Amino acid sequence: MQLVHEPISGGDSTDERDDRRVLATDVDIADSLLSQTRGLMFRRSIPDDYALAFQFDSAEVRDVHMLFVFFSIDALWVADGVVQRVERLRPWLSFARAECDLLVELPAGAADGVESGDRVVLEEA
Structure with a gap:
């Protein structure tokens, strides 16, 4: 599984697929209560091409805290893609916090x- 970014079209005639960029090729899905609760806590680092994704059935406000996380991350809140x-x-x-049905944590x-x-x-992939 991979995480792909598709930027907002700038209005030119180029193919939007040309602008696609893979953000992560090593994606873990936090699909249990334990993995969702733990997130990235207690890890010392993550690979450059890694993402931890939290998928939910509906869009609601979701929190991210950094307690016991030893490195900076980028977080994305995504609703309906x-x-x-x-x-x-x-x-x-x-x-x-923000509303999302997909929350992604990246280096x-x-x-x-x-x-x-x-x-x-x-x-x-």
Whole structure:
């Protein structure tokens, strides 16, 4: 599975697929209560091409805290494939929330260039 970013079209005639960028090729799905609760806590690092994705049945306000996370991350809140919020979170101190049905945690810098309104999708590699 991979995480793909599709930026908002700039209105030119180029094929939107040309603008697609793979954000992560190593995607873990947090699909149990334990994996969702633990998230990235207690890990010392994650690979540059890694993402932890939390998929939900409906869009609701979801929180991300950085307690016991030892490195900065980029977090994406996505609803119906559209990015609602992008945030760089610092270790131990940061907290953020937004509405989403897909929440993605990436290494800091991996989401550079991703903006609210862009599309982000999980797809089979």
